[in-house]
Amino acid sequence: PAREHLQLLLRRSREAKNCSYCPYSRFPVGAALLTASGEIFSGCNVENACYSLGVCAERTAIQKAISEGHTSFRAMAITSDLGDTFIVPCGACRQVMREFGTDWDVYLTKADGSYIVKRLEELLPLSFGPEDLKK
Numbered sequence: 001p002a003r004e005h006l007q008l009l010l011r012r013s014r015e016a017k018n019c020s021y022c023p024y025s026r027f028p029v030g031a032a033l034l035t036a037s038g039e040i041f042s043g044c045n046v047e048n049a050c051y052s053l054g055v056c057a058e059r060t061a062i063q064k065a066i067s068e069g070h071t072s073f074r075a076m077a078i079t080s081d082l083g084d085t086f087i088v089p090c091g092a093c094r095q096v097m098r099e100f101g102t103d104w105d106v107y108l109t110k111a112d113g114s115y116i117v118k119r120l121e122e123l124l125p126l127s128f129g130p131e132d133l134k135k
């Protein structure tokens with residue numbers, strides 16, 4: 001994305017992290033998703049006492065975008081409080097992200113605001129997607 005979109009995307013992911021509901025893991029995560037039309041949808045992780053009912057920040061952002069009619073994405077930024085490590089999406093989130101293509105950027109951040117960018121196809125190589133069901 002353009003420099004101004006990228007800075008906004010990163011900021012929105014940090015803001016979303018601050019809304020995290022994580023009383024069990026105490027591991028807040030925020031995500032911000034840039035749609036093909038330029039809109040940004042953010043999400044945070046939401047835990048539950050029945051652990052398996054929690055949802056990750058990445059999937060929250062995607063579900064919010066889809067519920068508003070967006071299914072084409074350009075980039076996502078993910079933020080956490082990890083000190084010297086870049087935050088990465090879990091396997092389930094990678095597969096949900098993959099549902100919407102492999103040709104988009106994922107910005108993985110550290111707590112100090114530094115980031116690296118990966119293509120989704122790098123995060124989930126040899127993936128299975130909707131087009132595979134048509135073979």
